Amino acid sequence: MIEARDSEIKRLSALYESNISIEKLVQNYSVEKLERQNENLIKQLEFVNTENNKLTEQQVNTKNINETFSSVKSDLLHANQQLKHRTLQVERVQAELDQKNAHIQRLTEQYNTSQKPSLSGLYTSEEQRKQLDQKSEEIRVLGEKLKQYQTLEIQFNSER
16 A cells, blocks of 8 residues: 555656646546546447347247247147047048948847848848948948048057
């Protein structure tokens, strides 16, 4: 502290002895003060620019996250629509299968209750036998479709 005081005394003495005018001292002091203020403002500006760049990066990241979220949401909505559509298809096929099974059950019951000779009387023509074979084939195809839809539904659910 004493050294700082001595150096200040020497500096002021040098200024006093060098015959610098008071106006010149005031002007030098003002210039030094303005330079310090300017340096502080430059540092503050650099800090603000750095923070602004950080915020800009965060804004870009947030925008990217929002776009990704929107894309995933859109994909999920589309997948949900597909699932609903496939579910409706499976329900339709199941209903058709139930109808066919009920029809077969009725025919089987008729066959069992009416004794075999009378059933042969019902289907005496070749055309009627072909129709019965076609219905059996339709039931088989519908059963395969149902299995395919169920497999697709399981795969779809596992992908979600």
